[in-house]
Amino acid sequence: MLNRIGGSTIAEAKERLTHREVLDWIAYREKYGTLDQNRRMERHFALLTHLTSRIAGGKMDLSDFMVYSQAQVTISLEEAMATWQ
Known part of the structure; x- marks a missing residue:
């Protein structure tokens, strides 16, 4: 804990x-x-990647590189069923 x-x-x-x-x-x-050390490491690597991207002319946000910290997207049952077909 x-x-x-x-x-x-x-x-x-x-x-x-x-x-x-x-x-x-x-x-x-x-x-x-x-x-959580994993989340801290994710933030450090995301910051490094974000800065490298910006230097190269990228327009992405820091949150774009933080895959595990992004909010979960909730979809309806109908939307989920439509994607399975």
Whole structure:
């Protein structure tokens, strides 16, 4: 759970972390972003790719290079069935 902050499970974290520590971790996440190393690496590589693209004259946004951080697109059942045919 949360990169093992407070323990391996929610129950362990509730037992080990004080309310103040939880607030400190929330403040840390708001300031520095996610604790997930994969998402942090994705952002770094996306930034590098975005800058390289801009130098080469590209018009793409940073979010275009962040595949796993993009919002999920929701479609209706009818739209899904139409794509399967």
